């Protein structure tokens with residue numbers, strides 16, 4: 001099934017590769033980041049609400065950008081991935097120490113990865129959410145240090161990449177592997193199929 005070309009409103013190379021994997025023609029839209037803190041959590045906002053709101057805001061910023069730059073109108077896909085542990089949101093680590101702290105918390109426990117996807121087309125926002133439970137085996141401090149030194153944790157929610165070296169930390173997953181990577185392909189295809 002083929003779709004009209006879409007805009008992928010994302011700077012994430014993983015999302016681009018994942019869309020390529022299912023042969024969805026797309027152009028990456030580089031929307032300038034808003035001023036201020038990167039993806040802040042609002043007061044009293046639940047992790048579940050946070051991930052959906054953030055994805056929606058990415059789509060809406062892309063909508064404004066298309067208008068501002070007079071780009072040809074096309075459907076816009078945006079996504080947000082968040083790691084949740086004991087009700088806390090683990091975003092992208094600020095530095096290696098932050099990454100180390102996150103990985104220590106993830107060690108020997110189960111967390112959730114939520115990826116919200118949003119499609120903006122003809123003035124309508126449609127969305128879907130993928131929820132995956134991930135169990136990490138126990139990680140030694142030496143292993144965490146070596147992983148942080150590799151640089152892989154930076155730029156990734158929860159300070160790990162399941163598609164990279166962190167694959168050896170993952171004892172079990174229940175849900176969507178591609179959702180953990182940043183773009184749940186089953187849900188993405190279903191969203192496009194239902195709306196394009």
Ligand SMILES: Cc1cn([C@H]2C[C@H](O)[C@@H](COP(=O)(O)OP(=O)(O)OP(=O)(O)O)O2)c(=O)[nH]c1=O
Pocket residue numbers: 009010011012014015039058079080081082083092113155156157158160161162163180181182
């Ligand atoms: C948990 C996990 C996250 N990630 C990545 C996916 C996302 O790129 C990133 C979470 O940050 P996001 O804020 O979802 O996305 P982003 O800032 O990278 O890109 P954009 O907002 O422009 O779309 O973490 C992995 O690559 N592998 C993993 O196993």
